[in-house]
Amino acid sequence: MKRSTLFGLILALVLAIPGSALAATTIKMSYNGPPSDKDNAVHYFASKFKKLVEKSTDGQVEIKLFPNSQLGNEEQRMEQVMSGPVINVASYGGLQTVFPEMFATNIPFLFDSYKAAHIFFDGSEFMKKAKKELRSRTGIAFLDVIEEGGFLAFTSNSPIHSPADFKGLKFRAMDASQVAMYEAFGASGTPIPWTEVYLALKTGVADGQMNPPTYIIMGSLYEVQKHLTLANVQYSDQFLLMNGELLDSFTPAQQKAIKESAAKANAETREFVESQVDARVKFLESKGMTSYTPTAEEYAEFKKLGSPSYINWLKDQVDSSWIDLAIKDARKANAEGAK
Known part of the structure; x- marks a missing residue:
């Protein structure tokens, strides 16, 4: 049955x-x-x-x-x-x-x-x-x-202001899509379960990761990471x-x-x-992290490299019509949201 x-x-x-x-x-x-x-x-x-x-x-x-x-x-x-x-x-x-x-x-x-x-x-x-x-x-x-939890931010032990700053670093990834993005920035990505992230960062298995501020606090990652890059990576x-x-x-x-x-x-x-969000960023700063908001030019560079790498990965997983529709509707939403 x-x-x-x-x-x-x-x-x-x-x-x-x-x-x-x-x-x-x-x-x-x-x-x-x-x-x-x-x-x-x-x-x-x-x-x-x-x-x-x-x-x-x-x-x-x-x-x-x-x-x-x-x-x-x-x-x-x-x-x-x-x-x-x-x-x-x-x-x-x-x-x-x-x-x-x-x-x-x-x-x-x-x-x-x-x-x-x-x-x-x-x-x-x-x-x-x-x-x-x-x-x-x-x-x-x-x-x-x-x-x-808001938008995802990068954390690391060296300053990250643009994709060039990723070169040679090892980043914790949640899935294969993030591996593809990190590789586009010049870093390597390694899938690591959330429960193991703190230890991986502490021991140098990974140099950085990305999460919204609330998860960075929840996981006490400020104890093992020095820099916070507010790049609004993903919602x-x-x-x-x-x-x-x-x-x-x-x-x-x-x-x-x-x-x-x-x-x-x-x-x-x-x-x-x-x-x-702002209060949580200030809390992380009070714990010793240095926060940085990319300039418009730096943000555009992140997007120029990060979005295509993810899209190319996703095209092997789903029909392209879904991707095209998401991008089309997001553009409309961005335009309406800017009014």
Whole structure:
């Protein structure tokens, strides 16, 4: 029996029990990072989302939070949201095996501002197509894109003001796409799990890495890195996913409440994240890091080298039409965001 068929039977049995409704069922919600509003924007979002959903449905829909990847790693949690009645917040790593097309939204230097990223993820043609395709391919309902920490910055033990400063260095990469970008800058990239990044930087296995300020603080990387380059490399986000059959099982009013709660919680999370960026940079400076913001010319040089290398890598993973659409919609969003 297919898992989707089994899930449907379980759902029907629950609804058939006199006086019961799936709407009163507690739903598990899994995500990465600690249960700290201050240190983990995804938890901040999840807490807001939980309260909003429960309030707007008069307690008929309850959300139980499972931070720190308690329900499994990225791949395991993607399997769960495809096969069972759960909600999952996934990273690009989680989507990689089932929907690599999403990597087109992570092209380095794609967005000029937070506003442009919001415009893109809230209503672009790319996102409309992505949500439809993910549902068709996996059965997953794609609810929202959560801002988790602002834009990514480079850290290193030597000053980095332009791509030329990468020459000969070894950088920790999250995936093959970052390896391609570092190589375009003249550095080497080595995939290293987040849990091993601190030690790798401390022992010289890697000379640097990139993450938003919140993760640099969370990982105490300021203890083993001297320089912070605020190059706005990539927009830091994760993806709110829900089992499609579960979402469809709710009444139209409850479905609306869930979607509106996600949008409202995300708006509050964006405001929180963006209000904290400057303070977090100052905190890193207080810990001994030297921060640097590239000039317009230096930023253009980063983009000129970094974007094509990533795109060439991605063309081997997905159909080029997805990449073209992401770039087209990002340009529109950048133009609108600059108004």
